Amino acid sequence: MTTVRDVLIVGGGPAGLSAAARLAAAGLTVALVDEQPELGGQYYRRPSPAAPGDHRPEGGRLIARVRDLGVDCLTGHLVWGVDDDGRTLLATGPDGVPARLRGRHVIVATGAYERTYPFLGWQLPGVTTPGFAQHLAAADGTPVGERVLVAGSGPFLLPVACSLLDAGAQVVGVAEAGHPYRPSLRAAASLRHPARLRELAGYAARLARARVPLWQGRVVTRATGDDRVSSVTLAATADPARPVRTLDVDAVCVGYGFRPQPELARLLACEIRADAVTGDAEPVTDRFGRTSRPGVYVIGEAAGIGGVHLARARGLMAAAHILARENGSTPGEIARLAAEIRGLDRFTSLNEALYPSPARLQDVLSRALTGDTIVCRCEAVTAADVRNAVLERAGGDLNATKSWSRAGMGPCQGRFCGFAVAGIVRDASGGEPCGVPVFPARQPVRPVPVETLLALGEQAEGAAG
Ligand SMILES: Cc1cc2nc3c(=O)[nH]c(=O)nc-3n(C[C@H](O)[C@H](O)[C@H](O)COP(=O)(O)OP(=O)(O)OC[C@H]3O[C@@H](n4cnc5c(N)ncnc54)[C@H](O)[C@@H]3O)c2cc1C
Known part of the structure; x- marks a missing residue:
């Protein structure tokens, strides 16, 4: 059986939730699919059902609104493929039950991955990404280790280091590949974003109070240990062959920011290109999130990294565009969102200028x-x-x-x-760009149980016979 709705949204993070709420409020039927058992995405989802406190209340309110508006919330459903018609999405529900999903409009809001980069020994236990370390700390206050190095690049490293301190770890240092925190004309531009600056300054002050050193222009080049990482080597970003420091640790979290998840857009045959600034494979979208495939939108961080506020705004913009097509014009709403997105884009550009590309x-x-x-x-x-x-x-x-x-x-x-x-x-190969810098997407994009594929085949035979 195929579930058919006016709009099918894959990804229940800030982008997908915002789009779902707006579209359902206007009377469209909406299915919102997420592989996780709870909605919310990377930012709003409670790190664990037992996590203490009211986790990001604005997210809780948005999720409640989506449910109240009658959005069909298919949590625990992994979308892993696209049927031969190029339009029907194939998913696995809880217990491996297959699901076929179709919408007149399809919105891909599948978010981003952490950007990892290999180094000698990165396969050792105790080497993780910053996102994993933060999730663990937020879920039940467990630090990834007792002596932890946080490294890589991007503003995310600072809150992760603070979460580890809060969870009781000793953070032996934060190693940033670039030089974003030294005085410069570019850094002065952050004065135009006082709220973000205050947030960053708060993290920096917390780290300074705990006497956590912040090294700039440093990358991790080696981790060693027997059954777990026990030491890690930092080198100069400008000359990674030159080690500058070795640290005793029992955990190291390394990540170079985030990159969009392109797989579903690729399976839907949307045009993909390499982003000029980041080098990432990204779907080609216009300001509404429309792709090269009619009726298919990509929004939020699946379309480009920009943070939670931009993800929400992009979700609302795609919804406004769909409503304009369905019910007539929404020019005031589109103009307001366009102005908001322009402001948020300026902050994204500042980040891109401050941190190494x-x-x-x-x-x-x-x-x-x-x-x-x-x-x-x-x-x-x-x-x-x-x-x-x-x-x-x-x-x-x-x-x-x-x-x-x-x-x-x-x-x-x-x-x-x-x-x-x-x-x-x-x-x-001599510095030549290798086309779109990502492997072609093959379905299933993630491992799925063989039972799901068999059941799907039986369903298709039943429908044909
Ligand atoms: C690991 C990590 C940690 C982060 N921590 C912070 C932080 O501490 N502070 C901060 O400001 N920002 C953080 N961010 C960035 C922030 O989460 C994003 O800016 C924001 O969540 C983007 O919203 P989104 O809706 O585009 O994507 P997401 O919030 O990532 O939501 C995407 C959703 O799609 C679902 N999904 C993906 N693929 C499929 C599929 N094939 N089938 C079904 N469902 C699917 C996922 O389960 C997820 O719920 C983090 C990002 C990551 C990746």
């Missing part, structure tokens, strides 16, 4: 990878394996490199290593 880091870090570094953890493929595949067979073709080296063929389908493999391919 991921594309630049990709260049620097790719060159620094020693041959024995495991790049694809699922398939245990090393940097040397990837370089050899490029030089001997695949040239600058990312997908051919995947075929020859097996990098990106494991259960994560390149979500963790894809960005790094693209960097190695570009570097090894």
Whole structure:
């Protein structure tokens, strides 16, 4: 059986929830699908059902409104594919039950991944991403370790370090790859965003009180340990071959910000391009979130990184555009949202100017990878394996490199290593961009139970016979 609604939204984070509430309030039938058991996405979802306190009350209010408006909330449903008609989404519900979902309008609001980059020893237990460490700390106050280094790049590192302090960890330092916190003309532009500046200053003050050192222009190049990480080496970003400091730790959280999840947009055959600033694969969208596929929108961080407020505004803008098409014009609403989005975009541009561009880091870090570094953890493929595949067979073709080296063929389908493999391919093939810098999306985009596929086949046979 296929669930059909006016609008089908995949992703119940700030973007998807905002769109759902607006569309349902205007009388459209809406299904909101999320793989997690609770709505809210990365920002509004309670870290665990037992998490103490009122977690982000504005999110709780938005979720309650969505439910009150009669939105069909299909939580626990993973969307993993697109049917042969190119339009019907295939999902797995709780207990592996298959679901087929269709909307006259489809909104993809699947959010972002943390951007990881390999280094020697990153497969050791105790090496995590900042998002995971923060989730663990928020869920039940558990720190990822007792002596923790937080490293990578972006404003997110500071709140993560503060969460770890609150959870009782000793944060041995925060290592930022760029130099965003030294006085500069660019940094002065942040005075135009006083609320954000206050928030950042609050985190910095908390770290200073706890005497946590903040190193700038430093990247993690090596983690060592027997059954768990026990020490980590920092090097200068400008010269990653030159170690500058080794620290004793029992956990290290490394992440270089976030990157959009492009898989579902790709499966829906939306045009994808490499973002000029970040180098990320992003769907091509207009200011309403419309893609190259009629009736398919991509919004929130699935369309580009910009934070929770921008995600909400993009959700409302896509909804306003759909309503304009369904019920006639909504010019006042669209103009107001456009102005809000312009303001939020300015903050995103400031962040992009302050922190090193991921594309630049990709260049620097790719060159620094020693041959024995495991790049694809699922398939245990090393940097040397990837370089050899490029030089001997695949040239600058990312997908051919995947075929020859097996990098990106494991259960994560390149979500963790894809960005790094693209960097190695570009570097090894003489600096030529390798087209859209992401592996093609294959369904199922995540592992699904075989029973689901069998049940889906039986449903199709039943419908045909
Ligand atoms: C790990 C992490 C931690 C973060 N922590 C902070 C923070 O502390 N402070 C802050 O200001 N910002 C934080 N952010 C950024 C913030 O969460 C985002 O700006 C905001 O949540 C973006 O909203 P969104 O609706 O676009 O996506 P999200 O909030 O990510 O929501 C996307 C939703 O889509 C669902 N989904 C994805 N794929 C599928 C699929 N195939 N099938 C079904 N459902 C799917 C996900 O389960 C998720 O609920 C964090 C982001 C991440 C990734």
